[in-house]
Amino acid sequence: MKTYRHLFFDLDHTLWDFETNSEEVLRFQYDDHRLARYGFTVEQFMAYYSEVNHALWRMYQGNKITQQQLRTTRFARTLTKLGVPEAEVPADISDQYTSLLPHKTAVFPYTFEVLNYLQAKGYTLHLLTNGFREIQYVKLNAAHLTDYFREIVTSECSGCLKPDGRMYQHALDRAGTTAADSLMIGDNLECDVLGAANAGLDQVYFNPAKRRHFAQTTYEIACLSELKEIL
CATH class of the missing domain: 1.10.150.240 (Putative phosphatase; domain 2)
Known part of the structure; x- marks a missing residue:
């Protein structure tokens, strides 16, 4: 793998x-x-x-x-x-x-368990979001998620929105890494999966509703706990 x-x-x-x-x-x-x-x-x-x-x-x-x-x-x-x-x-x-x-502070099941697991395994975690900057930071702080992420990249700081490849490149530059060493995890087929694929990143499609689709994805999960089987 x-x-x-x-x-x-x-x-x-x-x-x-x-x-x-x-x-x-x-x-x-x-x-x-x-x-x-x-x-x-x-x-x-x-x-x-x-x-x-x-x-x-x-x-x-x-x-x-x-x-x-x-x-x-x-x-x-x-x-x-x-x-x-x-x-x-x-x-x-x-x-x-x-x-x-x-x-509000509701997160998906296994969020903290998985983030702690990934940190313990030595992965560097980042956030890549189209959400509004000031709102996303409040969410992260309220839900006690902020400290898990080294780089928090929003559309406003990058000047473009996912699935634009420039946003992915901006995130890679901020993280000091390359597409080959990186994996994108998200729920949106267009923004998180196809956008990442077009930028050269492997992807995990988070699909808890198990929606049918015809997209090519590197990995697909219905529960965050399944990330432990991939990483």
Whole structure:
């Protein structure tokens, strides 16, 4: 089996359990803003938000909208689709979400066990994320993840987004390593798997939902504990 020295992890949906943490915040906001009075359930609110947010993130990753446009648009679009008059969309709901979310601490099963194992095995761990810099650092600190990673590379510090090969090269340069010595671990086929492959890195596709796909991946796992079988 190939030997690696540097491991690059994605954060959201890979280590930090975005869905669990986001659901907790959205449930709070549904009650806090009394959204039930508009006739939709909290489950509908979360489902619509997820759909809108995912679509806008794809636009952001394709450089079609800015970070600020993403932040200011997602709740307004969600709520108006659910029938809330535009004039009644809470002005602070987007900032509230952005403020509350990174303080949530749910991570995927075996996160700490696996990170401790990899450190003990002598791997150098790094983080490579498209998330907003100030939010990602709050997440890492709140979830007690920061100290595991030597380099924390965000899209803002690299000037581009995964799957852009320039972001991978920036991360390799920051880490002082090469693609041949490195492995990317993430949940997104386009950004983490194909992006890494195009940059010359082997990849681990983290696929806990066991979604069917036709991508060529170096490795695929459904649970983080399976990394012990690879590394």
